[in-house]
Amino acid sequence: MAPISAIEHIANPLVTSKQLINLKNSEDDNGQSVRFAQAQLTSAAGILLRLSQEVIAQAIVLLQRFSVSSRPQDRDAFKPKTLSAASIYLAAKLSATPVSPRSVVNVYAYLTSKASPLQFINPHGVRTNPDPQDYFVTEGTYERERQRLFVCESVVLAGIGFDTRVALPYSLALTYIQALGVSSTELARRVIEHLNAGLLSPQLLYLSHQPNALAVAAIYLAAREIGVKLVEQNWWEVFDVDREDLGFLVLAYGSLANFAEAELKKWKATALSLG
Template sequence: MTATGLKQLSNALATPDQLSNSSSSIDGVPSDLETSIRVAGAQLTQTAGVLLGLSQDNISQAIVIFTRFWLGADGGSLRIYSTKDVSAAALYMTAKLSFQPTSPRSVLNVYTLLCSSDTSPLWFVNPKGAPDEAPAMESYLLTEGEYQFARLTLLRIESVILRILGFDTHVALPHTIALTYLQTLGATRPAVARRVVEHLNAALLSPQLLYVTHQPNALAVAAIYLAAREEGIKLVDGNWWEVFDVDREELGFLVVGMRSLEGFMRREMEQWKNKTIPLVVDDLDSEIERRRMMVEGE
């Protein structure tokens, strides 16, 4: 395979310094709050992409770009850029670069629905739960004035994302690689392939940022390993993962990371029970001030 071909199957990974020193942390955002907001933003992107009818490939790429945006001291800060705006711009940009472009109006109407505490089905936006009946269209369609203002914000944040990422929007995903590996291993049961894809999609929400710290081939191998164990499928003898250029230590880390996501999400839902995760700058500032006052009151 040519060097160009190899590049298309790999990603530029986050450096240790980018992982330990984000712009948000420098601006005083507690690490646990930063993680909660980042994971909520990934869920928001996923849900918005589904409502817009985008492919999972497009949605996954948008989540990776959204995640990359916040990395490092030179990345975006949650104290400056609203999570919902970055999510919307990442999804709009990714769709625009694909065979499934979607209009700014469609994107903004969907985000208005999802970010409303009255109409949203998302637990971290609407703690009361999704309404029993579908919300009236006029409750989330933007007026012309609101739309024009939101459109300017969308396009501005899109340009900020491109600048911070150095215009590098390439994202290699592990899904197709994993299916190819399954065929190579002779694991052709549909249930195994389905579980592999489920693990890869869930890993997009990982608090360990698995998609920006490990290459697609390693993510694919870890998802296959987990799915095969869960479905009781014996793969080939020996350290088969080494054939796909993954060592035991990396495999172990990824498997633990993927398996820990369910517990992490349960803890998040308990921690934020009856509260909303701040997705805009003003709400984040209020949450940080609330925490400060609680500490000072102790």
């Protein structure tokens, strides 16, 4: 097997415009909303499973890759909840903190129940004393869900061509901040917030742009938001990011709050089901 080159550690295969068009054409009217909710569900599951943000981010990226590269019949064969569960299970298995199938099944039963804190599941909030029976998993249900999880995991792996490597922008962003000579905990915190939010973007930013561009755009926007002055001239070019990509990503990061608010209004009218 050929060794992995250094560039492959900080770069990802990018989605093509044809793949994005095919995905859009194969989805129904709620496709974008489902992907947005799936990413939130995956993130919430990762938090409850006590996984690191890097593992959660890898799971979301793998799920998005599957959505883009798989056949419609493969995506439709499983409920969105199951695809999310398989992705978080797979990402955790590849990390230093694997989780058991039982833990995954229990967490997803809770997050998709009447006790769930997720707004697209319970848009009007959770009642004061939710009934534990709402998310109790019987042994029979667990066995069925466990088998479904394993089958879905294998389908996800086949759909992404068994390429599970994901380069993330977090460490790059912190390195770039240091290289720019900026010492600001608030800036670093805001940058991480934008990078986390970018995982939820309907524009699939982590598939369409390399980690260095994601990191630079997050730094640019965060610095402008909190009033941190960066070096003069086109500093982003030092990190191999052109003005066009920078502008697109800054707008994408900045527009996500409005998109999320619009989605919440839709959910309040009709709760979204992920199975």
